[in-house]
Amino acid sequence: MNKIWWKILAAVLVIYSTIAGLLLGVPRLAILNETIRNLYFHVPMWFAMIVLFSISVFYSIKNLNSQNETDDLKAVESANVGIIFGLLGLVTGAVWAKFTWGQFWSFDPKQNFAAISILLYCAYLILRNAIEEEQKRAKISAIYNIFAFPMMVVLLFVLPRLQDSLHPGNGGNPGFNSYDLDSRMRMVFYPACLGWILIGYWIYTIKFRIRNLQNQAQQF
Template structure:
């Protein structure tokens, strides 16, 4: 039980932030109105994705130095989990955009770059499936992943800031800070971020254990 404390904590935080996200009061802001509640779901999805991709690139580096098969499995399964959260991030963002910008996909610069960043990791999975030889697949995938990660960072955090965007914090728009993220929202937003990150790591650990068992059966 003591080894699973972080899983319990993740489940508690997600349950709390979900209930509070729908029921707790939010500041009366123009344009956003009640849709600002999506902040508790949309942003944590992206944070979870980035953490999982970070875990993946660490294991890719470890694989190139150790050639341990477990590092390759951990790398690919953290990407599988990260992609799920990336898709959820795009879906929740599209729903939010529909109610605040008037359409689900307005080809906003950050929307476009986020989609491209996610496609980089879909390409990673395609690359793995195209190579049959196990060690060659693991090595090439690790090298690709090491280059894909900084590209993802640039696409999500650097390029959008160089042009106008409807997203908060870009193109002169104020970010979610003292302007609209009051103390009551922080009490829900921060636990939501931590909770979803822990759930993402839990999902990744389950995927790794399943793939490891399947691997052992084949030997």
């Protein structure tokens, strides 16, 4: 039970936030209207992605010190799942943009920089596949990851704030906390963020165990 309580919590939080996000009341705001409910799905995807990329860079740093294959596997599998959540963030954002801004992709700075962030980690996976020797692959990809992570942070949180943007909290626009994330939404938004982060971590642990078993099987 000690090992599965957080998995149960993750499932409960995601189910709760999904149902409550669709049924509970939300602020009636111009342009956003009912589409504001996408906040419960779009933003948590990015939070989960950032947590998974943080795990990836942590194990990349650890791998440089330990030269342990397990650390390398954890780094790549957490990055794999992080990319999935990043793509989900792009898709949910594009759908939201269609109904609020009139088109799926408006080349908003944050949209562009978010896409570049995902491409950074796609390049990380391509780099790994291009190197056959295991220790060399682990070392070079770990170094790349250590540089890619701060670049991702700058792309997502720094550069968009230096330009005009349709996103809340950027380009002079007030953030959600400033005008429309009321108490009703907080009761759903924060559990949604925690729930999806835990789901992402759960998926990562499963993928790591599968990859580890595959490697062990290849050794026999």
